[in-house]
Amino acid sequence: MDKRYALGIDFGTESGRAVLVDIHNGEELASHITPYPHGVMDERLPGSGRALGANWALQHPEDYMAVLRKSVPAVMEISGIHPARVIGIGIDFTACTMLPIDRNGVPLCYHDAFRDEPHAYVKLWKHHAAQEQANRINETARRRGEPFLSRYGGKSSSEWMLAKAWQVLSEAPHVYDAADRFMEAADWVVGQLAGRPVRSGCCAGYKAFWSKEDGYPGEAFLRALDPRLERFAIDKLRGEVLPLGERAGELTEGLAAELGLAAGTAVAVGIIDAHAGVAGVGAVHSGQMVMAMGTSLCHMLISDKKIYADGVSGVVEDGIIPGLYGYEAGQPAVGDIFGWFVEHQAPAYVTGLAESEGIGVHDWLERRAAQLRPGQHGLLALDWWNGNRSVLVDADLSGLIVGLTLQTKPEEIYRALLEATAFGTRKIIETLERAGVEVKELLACGGLPKRNRLLMQIYADVTGRTIKVAASEQTTALGAAMFGAVAAGPGHGGYSDIAEAARHMARVRDEYFVPDAERGEVYDRLYRSYVQLHDLFGRGGCEVMKELLAVKLETSRRQLADDKI
Numbered sequence: 001m002d003k004r005y006a007l008g009i010d011f012g013t014e015s016g017r018a019v020l021v022d023i024h025n026g027e028e029l030a031s032h033i034t035p036y037p038h039g040v041m042d043e044r045l046p047g048s049g050r051a052l053g054a055n056w057a058l059q060h061p062e063d064y065m066a067v068l069r070k071s072v073p074a075v076m077e078i079s080g081i082h083p084a085r086v087i088g089i090g091i092d093f094t095a096c097t098m099l100p101i102d103r104n105g106v107p108l109c110y111h112d113a114f115r116d117e118p119h120a121y122v123k124l125w126k127h128h129a130a131q132e133q134a135n136r137i138n139e140t141a142r143r144r145g146e147p148f149l150s151r152y153g154g155k156s157s158s159e160w161m162l163a164k165a166w167q168v169l170s171e172a173p174h175v176y177d178a179a180d181r182f183m184e185a186a187d188w189v190v191g192q193l194a195g196r197p198v199r200s201g202c203c204a205g206y207k208a209f210w211s212k213e214d215g216y217p218g219e220a221f222l223r224a225l226d227p228r229l230e231r232f233a234i235d236k237l238r239g240e241v242l243p244l245g246e247r248a249g250e251l252t253e254g255l256a257a258e259l260g261l262a263a264g265t266a267v268a269v270g271i272i273d274a275h276a277g278v279a280g281v282g283a284v285h286s287g288q289m290v291m292a293m294g295t296s297l298c299h300m301l302i303s304d305k306k307i308y309a310d311g312v313s314g315v316v317e318d319g320i321i322p323g324l325y326g327y328e329a330g331q332p333a334v335g336d337i338f339g340w341f342v343e344h345q346a347p348a349y350v351t352g353l354a355e356s357e358g359i360g361v362h363d364w365l366e367r368r369a370a371q372l373r374p375g376q377h378g379l380l381a382l383d384w385w386n387g388n389r390s391v392l393v394d395a396d397l398s399g400l401i402v403g404l405t406l407q408t409k410p411e412e413i414y415r416a417l418l419e420a421t422a423f424g425t426r427k428i429i430e431t432l433e434r435a436g437v438e439v440k441e442l443l444a445c446g447g448l449p450k451r452n453r454l455l456m457q458i459y460a461d462v463t464g465r466t467i468k469v470a471a472s473e474q475t476t477a478l479g480a481a482m483f484g485a486v487a488a489g490p491g492h493g494g495y496s497d498i499a500e501a502a503r504h505m506a507r508v509r510d511e512y513f514v515p516d517a518e519r520g521e522v523y524d525r526l527y528r529s530y531v532q533l534h535d536l537f538g539r540g541g542c543e544v545m546k547e548l549l550a551v552k553l554e555t556s557r558r559q560l561a562d563d564k565i
């Protein structure tokens with residue numbers, strides 16, 4: 001039988017990568033990473049250098065095309081595979097990463113008139129400057145008893161589509177008016193490949209309040225937010241919403257020639273990056289929870305049961321695995337917290353020692369931290385360096401470390417940060433189980449499980465659960481490729497559904513992280529203190545984090561105004 005291949009393209013926070021996969025056994029033939037030339041723009045716009053406000057995070061759509069133009073030809077060249085054997089392309093993306101486009105699908109930031117306008121660029125998932133809009137969405141939806149809010153644990157996030165688009169309308173109405181539509185970047189890139197703009201039910205379901213039964217929130221609700229938003233869903237989100245596994249279209253001749261692929265290759269509906277990891281690790285059954293562990297941590301639970309759990313970012317039918325309910329919860333900073341510590345807090349003696357031992361700073365800190373017993377450092381941290389996504393859903397919360405003394409060492413703080421993120425995960429699992437959905441099995445994918453064994457052991461000890469780790473180094477891209485094979489369908493040598501693709505293409509490693517009862521007991525005790533701090537700072541008992549942020553925002557507004565003078 002002729003060999004067939006699928007291409008998975010993973011658009012992450014800092015870079016995009018293409019992976020070419022053998023659809024018969026999931027073997028990865030070639031992969032290539034392209035860092036985004038503009039990176040994450042969180043301080044200034046490119047070109048003019050115009051300053052951005054606090055909590056902004058933008059991207060440039062040119063960078064996504066750069067990934068396609070560099071990484072796709074690179075994997076084709078490395079593998080030497082004939083383009084006709086690549087039967088499908090799947091892409092996964094961070095979300096809600098959204099942009100305004102004109103009626104020809106051109107991003108507004110490409111137009112000279114908008115080049116110096118921050119609101120014309122892509123707002124990255126971690127753009128957190130629309131909290132005011134998110135708060136008003138929550139208040140209004142609650143007051144009106146809008147049923148859609150219960151699907152999202154009773155609270156929506158500033159990261160999502162409506163809050164971000166409303167921020168554009170509030171602060172740059174001319175950009176809002178000029179936008180023919182707002183698109184998820186996933187859908188925009190799929191539109192570039194397939195030549196027709198379709199929307200992903202996965203992105204729309206988790207990030208734009210869309211559901212299969214009810215569509216988007218109605219005009220009356222949108223009008224109650226702001227009369228100018230009344231037709232937001234009808235006009236600015238218009239476009240067909242397709243379920244995962246569907247074919248969005250076929251690769252256009254123009255891009256096929258540029259990328260070295262065959263015109264007409266099936267292009268799958270886009271999927272959120274973390275969600276692609278679920279298929280990639282082969283979790284297609286009820287009760288399986290997958291943790292996509294990288295910059296952030298997304299928890300995806302597959303279930304045959306539909307319940308509403310407070311503070312869980314969404315339950316969407318067919319949202320992750322067609323035919324089942326998909327729950328998403330998450331922590332918006334995990335690897336980012338450890339990265340912050342290494343970059344900004346590790347003293348020179350630590351970087352020096354790591355260098356002299358010929359290892360990275362993370363590895364040095366991990367080795368030292370692994371010599372400590374749970375609780376030995378006397379520290380406890382709240383993992384909110386980038387706000388809290390679940391279960392408090394509040395981007396305005398911030399990080400905290402309790403217990404510091406003059407004796408505290410860098411590796412102790414590093415370990416406390418690893419532990420804090422594990423406590424955050426335990427809180428999410430407990431919230432889901434208390435609400436009535438069972439978490440039977442824990443699997444992990446993403447960059448962190450391979451990089452930091454201590455972290456994984458701490459997660460097993462803190463949650464009291466065995467953790468299985470994905471075999472693939474690129475699980476999200478693998479998952480995207482699996483959807484590419486499904487989009488091609490059996491008629492073109494692909495698969496009829498994602499479960500069939502998973503049977504052939506997904507794998508976990510033979511090695512598991514098993515919880516230790518003795519360490520678990522200490523962590524049970526520390527977790528009780530974590531919950532105390534969590535509720536005190538997160539549920540209104542102590543408003544210091546909010547007050548600090550208010551002062552910071554006022555000062556930054558004054559600074560921006562002074563800069564303009």
Ligand SMILES: Nc1ncnc2c1ncn2[C@@H]1O[C@H](COP(=O)(O)OP(=O)(O)O)[C@@H](O)[C@H]1O
Nearest residue numbers: 012013294295335336338339362446447451452
């Ligand atoms: N050895 C390590 N231990 C813990 N965190 C790490 C280590 N090496 C890198 N990181 C963090 O992992 C994150 C990158 O994870 P990765 O899965 O590669 O990226 P992404 O989430 O963007 O796909 C960064 O935030 C980085 O700070």
Ligand SMILES: O=C(CO)[C@@H](O)[C@@H](O)COP(=O)(O)O
Nearest residue numbers: 013094095125274294295296
């Ligand atoms: O928000 C989601 C998923 O809902 C992610 O796209 C976002 O956390 C980014 O994930 P990464 O850690 O960059 O892979």
